[in-house]
Amino acid sequence: MGYLELDVAMTDEQRAVNDMAKRFAMEVLRPIGIKLDKLADPADVIAKDSPLWEIFKKQRELDLHKAAIPKEFGGLAGERDPLTGALIAEQLGYGDAGLAISLGVCNFPFRFAAMSPEPELQQLARDYCEDDKAEMIGCWALTEPEHGSDWILAGQPGLDNPKCGPSLKAVLKGDEYIINGQKAAWVSNGTIATHAVLHVGIDASRGMAGTGIAIVPLDLPGITKGKPLDKIGQRPLNQGELYFEEVRLPKAYMFIGNPDMGTYMIQNILTGANGGMGALFVGLAQAAFDEALTYAKERMQGGVPIFEHKNIKLKLFDMFVSIEAARAYVRRMWAYNATNMPGSLHHAIAAKVLSTETAFKVTSEAISIFGGNGLSKEYPIEKMFRDARASMIEDGENSALALKAASFL
Ligand SMILES: Cc1cc2nc3c(=O)[nH]c(=O)nc-3n(C[C@H](O)[C@H](O)[C@H](O)COP(=O)(O)OP(=O)(O)OC[C@H]3O[C@@H](n4cnc5c(N)ncnc54)[C@H](O)[C@@H]3O)c2cc1C
Structure with missing residues (x-):
């Protein structure tokens, strides 16, 4: 006997979405994940002719990139019942865990952009929903070489110590933030992303409690990327550093500029x-x-x-x-x-x-x-x-x- 779905309340729509995600997982993610895992050089995973790009294109074809973006921006958030998201994630993880993470983090900057009152950021969310060529790829840039768990544990007692504040800092000058510093090689989609949710230090006196969050187009002058990371697991998931040198970010792109909210x-x-x-x-x-x-x-x-x-x-x-x-x-x-x-x-x-x-x-x-x-x-x-x-x-x-x-x- 095969897998028995115990969720007796599952609707026809949920079953249909689940089946669609399962087909994508087994016909696209699983075979591509196996191929990419075997590549000795992680740079080949993101090469122009890599099958990696098919997964992003197929994600767009199936509208899976829209799941977390509200309807008014062209997305599907709130259109489906809560369980559907879990079913999709289970199926994608069934196909290939690393690729599922890559697809999952892809929408991060754009779902935050949709929450901003700034028209330029809201437009990013719209553009992402309409991007059927998979030209827009997001990442979540939190970890730094010197601060991994410090970011995860931010808010815990002791982490407001200025000695353990973020290395990457954003300083407001006029209408722009000037960003300097580095994010670690662990940033998923780091070397292929076009946009990042970037956690930044904005109040050095408060350590990990003095941070903000910017939405950053990664083609701004002063941003460079590292080499794809070589690692033992989730090898099809591209990861790599982001470097920032005197990057000028318009103030409107600082999604959270208040350290308490960060x-x-x-x-x-x-x-x-x-x-x-x-x-x-x-x-x-x-x-x-x-x-x-x-x-x-x-x-x-x-x-x-x-x-x-x-x-x-x-x-x-x-x-x-x-x-x-x-x-x-x-x-x-x-x-x-x-x-x-x-x-x-x-x-x-x-x-x-x-x-x-x-x-x-x-x-x-x-x-x-x-x-x-x-x-x-x-x-x-x-x-x-x-x-x-x-x-x-x-x-x-x-x-x-x-x-x-x-x-x-
Ligand atoms: C597959 C993968 C994908 C990832 N994707 C992303 C991503 O998309 N974006 C991103 O920013 N990061 C990402 N990360 C990074 C991940 O969040 C960090 O690796 C993780 O938070 C641990 O940080 P670290 O590696 O610096 O380890 P460290 O923080 O150095 O921790 C080392 C050990 O010390 C322990 N430790 C550290 N501090 C404390 C403390 N205060 N109290 C008790 N124990 C402590 C930890 O529990 C751990 O066992 C990813 C990592 C992996 C493996």
Whole structure:
């Protein structure tokens, strides 16, 4: 028996969107993700002739880029019920986790632009919705070489110390902010993005509590990009540094120029991002489970399929229980947060931690079920394991996130 959808209240529309996302995941993301993962040089992932670009074009064709942008700007936010977003994220994570993250972060600058009262920023949101050639790609630039968890933990006691303030700073001069500094190689879509949500220090006396958020077109003079990052997991996800030298940003592009609001917005962003991660890595865990179950029913040892050996059967059942529990919690959290803005941060973090640790455990157990083949690059499991491991650091290392969440209990 295959996957049984337990959500009895699922509507025909939700089923249709889910099926569309699943087809995209299996026909486009999975095969392209496998190809890109095997490229030895991450620069080839973003080469002109790379299949990477197909995923952005297809995302536009399917209107998946519009999901978080309000209707008045040409988007679909609020048009679908809350669960639909979780279903899409699960399916994309099922196809390829790294590419799903790349697509997920793509809309960041434009969804924030839609929230701004500034006409120029609002126009960006409109242009993004209409961009059927996938010429506009966003990124979220938070982490710095000297400050990773510091950003995630901003708002916690002690982080308002001027000694641990951001290295990247924006200083208001007349009608412009002058930006200097660097974001780390971890910025997803960093080397291919056209626009960034950029977290900046605006009040050095307040450390990580003195920050703002700018929406930055990355073709401004003074901005340069690093080399694509080489890493063990989510290799199809392009990542790289952003450098800023005397960059002049019109004041209107400072989306949050009040430091008190800067920290508050980081929490809101983490609520959304961790919720998304929760759903996406349930998808990856399900993908590894499906591969392991199929393999266990085909691989013969002792004259029978290994599924008939009790240790394998019990392992698969344990994986099944963990995934169903993670999915049920993630969807419940998602429905609450989507209808109770700005949502509950500690519940979103719980979803991210639960689902990424489930994905890690399930992919690791799947390797055992595949035996030696689990370690071979000819089979899909070792990649899923590497992708799952990366997720435990992505959008906040899990134990740092747990510390943050615990302060809300
Ligand atoms: C696949 C992937 C995608 C990513 N995408 C993005 C992105 O799109 N944009 C972006 O800006 N960043 C991104 N990141 C970066 C990510 O957010 C950071 O790597 C993460 O927040 C950890 O920061 P760090 O790597 O500097 O580790 P550090 O902060 O140096 O942490 C190292 C260890 O020390 C612990 N630690 C640090 N500080 C404390 C503390 N105060 N108390 C207790 N323990 C602490 C941490 O828990 C961790 O175990 C991504 C990372 C990955 C892996």
